[in-house]
Amino acid sequence: MSPWAGLLCTAAKVNLLVLLVAVVFSWSSLSDRVPEFALTKIEESDIKDDSGNEPVTEDDADPEDLEVFYPTHQWQTLRPGQAVPAGSHVRLNLQTGEREAKLPDSEDGHTGQGSRRKRLGKVDVDANSFTSQELKEALAKMKASEKAERKAQEEEVRKKFRPIEQLKEEFEKLNMKMETDYEIMVKLISKFNSSASTLDEKVAALYDLEYYVHQVDNAKDFLSMGGLRLMIEGLNSTEAALKEHAAFVLGAALSSNPKVQIEAIEGGALQKLLVILATEQPLAVRKKALFALSSMLRHFPYAQQQFLKLGGLQVLRSLFRQRGMETLHVRVVTLLYDLIMEKMLLEGSQHGEQMAEKLQQYRQVRLVPAVLEQDWCAVPPTLLAMPEHDTREKVLKLVGVLMAFCREHYRGDPALGTALGLLRSEYEELAAQEQREGDKDGYFGELLGSINTIIQELG
Ligand SMILES: *[C@@H]1O[C@H](CO)[C@@H](O)[C@H](O)[C@H]1NC(C)=O
Numbered sequence: 001m002s003p004w005a006g007l008l009c010t011a012a013k014v015n016l017l018v019l020l021v022a023v024v025f026s027w028s029s030l031s032d033r034v035p036e037f038a039l040t041k042i043e044e045s046d047i048k049d050d051s052g053n054e055p056v057t058e059d060d061a062d063p064e065d066l067e068v069f070y071p072t073h074q075w076q077t078l079r080p081g082q083a084v085p086a087g088s089h090v091r092l093n094l095q096t097g098e099r100e101a102k103l104p105d106s107e108d109g110h111t112g113q114g115s116r117r118k119r120l121g122k123v124d125v126d127a128n129s130f131t132s133q134e135l136k137e138a139l140a141k142m143k144a145s146e147k148a149e150r151k152a153q154e155e156e157v158r159k160k161f162r163p164i165e166q167l168k169e170e171f172e173k174l175n176m177k178m179e180t181d182y183e184i185m186v187k188l189i190s191k192f193n194s195s196a197s198t199l200d201e202k203v204a205a206l207y208d209l210e211y212y213v214h215q216v217d218n219a220k221d222f223l224s225m226g227g228l229r230l231m232i233e234g235l236n237s238t239e240a241a242l243k244e245h246a247a248f249v250l251g252a253a254l255s256s257n258p259k260v261q262i263e264a265i266e267g268g269a270l271q272k273l274l275v276i277l278a279t280e281q282p283l284a285v286r287k288k289a290l291f292a293l294s295s296m297l298r299h300f301p302y303a304q305q306q307f308l309k310l311g312g313l314q315v316l317r318s319l320f321r322q323r324g325m326e327t328l329h330v331r332v333v334t335l336l337y338d339l340i341m342e343k344m345l346l347e348g349s350q351h352g353e354q355m356a357e358k359l360q361q362y363r364q365v366r367l368v369p370a371v372l373e374q375d376w377c378a379v380p381p382t383l384l385a386m387p388e389h390d391t392r393e394k395v396l397k398l399v400g401v402l403m404a405f406c407r408e409h410y411r412g413d414p415a416l417g418t419a420l421g422l423l424r425s426e427y428e429e430l431a432a433q434e435q436r437e438g439d440k441d442g443y444f445g446e447l448l449g450s451i452n453t454i455i456q457e458l459g
């Protein structure tokens with residue numbers, strides 16, 4: 001890599017840092033209903049795969065990776081990628097280099113809930129009135145706009161350099177002139193497709209492509225360039241790193257993009273992803289394959305039907321019988337919950353002509369019978385022992401939605417009763433603390449509510 005290219009990258013990185021701070025301060029102006037966040041990204045050394053991969057970086061985070069931090073009145077260290085609810089105090093611990101956050105002290109002479117809300121109201125919004133789901137959605141949105149702004153910033157940097165004739169010449173010599181997304185994607189694809197490229201160069205090209213194909217229009221261009229086909233072939237690669245990154249690009253391109261979803265399923269992506277998930281593969285590869293599979297299935301009933309026909313649900317079920325797949329379990333649980341809810345919500349909603357066809361398609365997705373047949377009832381209770389609140393929240397949701405079908409199984413499972421009892425006392429305490437701190441409908445209270453509902457329904 002040339003020194004100039006390095007310089008440009010560094011400039012872009014510095015800008016990103018500045019931007020992160022700027023986003024935190026500008027967020028509140030968007031809407032009073034939208035909470036603000038500090039998005040922290042430190043080395044993610046705790047998420048190492050068994051393949052001994054490098055730490056996960058920002059662009060590597062699937063939407064499922066986004067986590068919400070629950071502040072207390074003590075300073076707590078933020079984990080990488082955690083979103084901080086509005087109103088939290090965040091500081092950088094200069095000794096450890098870690099970021100820490102806590103709830104604001106109720107100082108400056110105000111007392112009582114009302115005044116606190118008012119004080120926070122304008123700038124901070126009371127984050128405790130948002131569910132973690134809402135926080136995550138907002139965080140995902142922020143991530144998207146941050147990427148867009150980052151691009152604008154990069155353009156800005158390039159513009160600033162332009163008047164400097166010498167640099168400009170250098171850049172032109174190095175072919176570093178301003179390029180459109182389209183041109184960049186063409187180059188990245190040919191870099192990936194060239195037999196002259198090394199493995200590292202190919203992986204780097206995929207890594208960059210992932211950034212571009214998030215945008216719906218770019219993903220469509222990607223399709224017309226033949227990029228999607230290459231990614232599907234890439235799933236067959238004998239190199240784990242290529243398989244992993246091809247699945248990553250695929251997942252990004254598929255997200256909320258019906259056109260890509262249709263092309264991908266016609267191109268055989270579903271089978272290939274299931275083969276990856278069903279066979280011995282490094283965890284990192286399977287993780288990205290699951291990400292791509294989820295993007296493929298969400299809001300696409302035709303793919304859901306095919307998935308069931310191909311035995312996809314069994315493939316996911318078998319992940320619970322293998323060692324070392326624990327990090328995938330909560331993602332599978334989330335996917336299953338989302339698919340069940342997606343269908344239920346549509347069936348329960350008002351719909352016109354247009355939705356009739358979609359509804360018809362969903363009717364053919366016989367998900368619940370397959371779930372029962374494969375004994376999915378047994379899956380969620382065993383996961384309740386996980387320590388993370390966020391994981392438990394997802395598992396409880398699935399238990400709740402499966403209740404109608406799995407009640408008898410649950411009643412006959414004494415371990416479930418014990419686990420729920422333990423969780424109830426834990427969250428009673430946390431919810432009480434939350435209340436003392438002035439949050440009537442806090443997160444822990446919400447979790448306690450769903451535990452109590454489940455216990456009640458079992459009783
Ligand atoms: C990839 O390379 C092959 C062989 O060189 C070529 O036939 C194909 O068109 C290329 N695909 C794309 C999408 O560039």
Ligand SMILES: *[C@@H]1O[C@H](CO)[C@@H](O)[C@H](O)[C@H]1NC(C)=O
Nearest residue numbers: 232233235236237271272275
């Ligand atoms: C990809 O793998 C499948 C089997 O998993 C095989 O049938 C297919 O021919 C392979 N395709 C390529 C392009 O290697």
